Amino acid sequence: MNLLVNATSVGTGALTGIERFGLRISQELCRIDPTVRIVGMQDIPGVPNVTKPRLLDFGKRLLTRKEYLLRAVxxxxxxxxxxxxxRADVVFFPIQDGMLRPPMSQIVTVHDLHYRHFDRNIAECKDEISGLRKAIYRIKMPQILSNSxxxxxxxxxxxxxxxxxxGVSIDKIHVVYNGYDEERFxxxxEPDGVLRRYGLLRGRYFLFVGSxxxxxxxxxxVQALGQLDGEICLVVAGVCKDASYLHQVKDTVRSLGLSPERIRFQSYVPDQDLPYLYNGALALVLPSLHEGFGVPLVExxxxxxxxxxxxxxAMPEVAGNAALFVEPCSVESIAGGLREIAADSGLRDRLRMRGFERAKMFRWSSSARRLYSLCQSVCAQGAS
Structure with missing residues (x-):
């Protein structure tokens, strides 16, 4: 089987969950089959012989992840x-994209459709995606899915x-979970040395990880934390992808009279530091309105x-019995969850033990083997 992977989304610096999926799946596929070929914009750790097309200036603009029209072209x-x-038999897109009319068998990945939802949980997020990206997506995605x-x-x-x-046929869709880096997470x-650099004390902060x-x-x-007494703070470890929303969040912080010590915006946290922040946290809090997976849960x-x-x-699907669940549209529900975790050491211990077992379900090696098997099946169907 001649398998080609489009890893042009794997850029530099902080990686989103989708970009990390592309990175780790590419690495694991090459371990399974060294003949797998990867197309990328730059060298990728753990991936030998990345094919780097020319037109590098064009490619560098793509790495800004802002010029969606250029990426589509x-x-x-x-x-x-x-x-x-x-002469690929099968091409695989680990990002949410693909060729409109693929000249060979194509497999595409869909990570989430949160901005396609119109229920009360998601309606406020419809403007999160730019008009250009929506238009491109609306026009091309049905055709990409149909022709994959x-x-x-x-x-x-x-x-x-x-x-x-x-309306994609259910038989055409195959679930391949995200994983986590078992060596890092x-x-x-003794996480205290790293925590001191961030001015943090173990067990004295809640942690949010995500864009x-x-x-x-x-x-x-932020509003929920404002309802809690005491000195427990919230650490926000995430790259800003929406400046107007970050401004709104900071306005909320100011209106509640919360000090910078209570809400700490860390922006980009280096990969090597993130496991220490997890280890020192009272709990991870991910109260998203919608997630296609939620990698920080597993980490x-x-x-x-x-x-x-x-x-x-997807959050109950991923976390199973290893999380305390809250209603994301209710500040009171989120605040209640924070209070319960802070007050109940027995609950924390139970969730901790369940979490260890739950995390074993999500390994990149297992996900890559499942994906490789799917590629082989698609290749065989194309040859018949």
């Missing part, structure tokens, strides 16, 4: 040419969304960190 032209040139041999969804929740939103006996976007529901989390569980998360979309 890239996939339909430069990557398409590369796929034909390499198979579709990968990162959760059963996303699988159901695909059926409901685009683990129990660390700062409206559907992450950070404003309600926290692997570190032995209790989890508070929403009772909607």
């Amino acid at each position: 890239w996939d339909q032209t430069v990557f398409r040419y590369q796929a034909i040139k390499s 041999a198979a579709v990968v969804a990162v959760s059963d929740t996303t699988k159901r969304d695909l059926v409901d939103t685009f 683990r129990v660390i006996g 700062i976007l409206r559907h992450k529901n950070l404003d309600r989390l 926290a569980m692997a570190c032995g960190t209790p989890v508070i998360t929403s009772n909607t979309s």
Whole structure:
């Protein structure tokens, strides 16, 4: 099987959950089969012989992840040419994209459809995605899905969304979960040295990990923390992807009279530091309005960190019995979850032990093997 992977989304610096999926799946596929070829904009750690198309200036603009029209053109032209040139049997897109008319069997990945939801939980987030990106997505995605041999969804929740939103045949959709880095995300006996650099004390802060976007529901989390007495603070570890929303959240902080010590915006946290922040946290709090998966849930569980998360979309599917669930649209519910975790050490211990077991379900090696098997099946169908 001649398998080609489009890893042009794997950029530099802080990676989103979707970009990390592309990175780790590419690495694991190459371990399974060294003949797998990866197309990228730059060298990728753990991936030998990345094919880097020319037009580097064009590619560098794509790495800003802002020029969606250019990315769409890239996939339909430069990557398409590369796929034909390499005589690929199967091409795989780990990002939420694909070729409109693939000249060979194509497998695409859908991570979430949160901005396609119109229920009361998501309506306020409809403007999160730019008008240009919406237009491109609305026009091309149905055709990409229709012309793909198979579709990968990162959760059963996303699988159901695909059926409901685009009418994709349920037999065409295959669930391949995200994973976590087992060497990095683990129990660390002495995290205090790293915590001191951030001015933090173990067990004295709640942790939020994720991009700062409206559907992450950070404003309600801030309001919930404002209802708690005491010195427990909230650490926000996430890159801002929506400046207007970050401004709104900071306005909320000011209006509640919360000091900078209570709400700490850490922006980008280096990969090597994040496991220490998990280990020192009282709990991870992920009260999103919608998630296609929710990678921080698994990372926290692997570190032995209790989890508070929403009772909607993929979060119950991923966290199982290893989390305290709250209603994301209710500030009171979120605040109640924070209080319960802070006050009940027995609950924290139970969630910690359940989390260790739950995290074992989500390993990149297992996900890559499942994906590779799907690629083989698609290749065999194309050859018949």
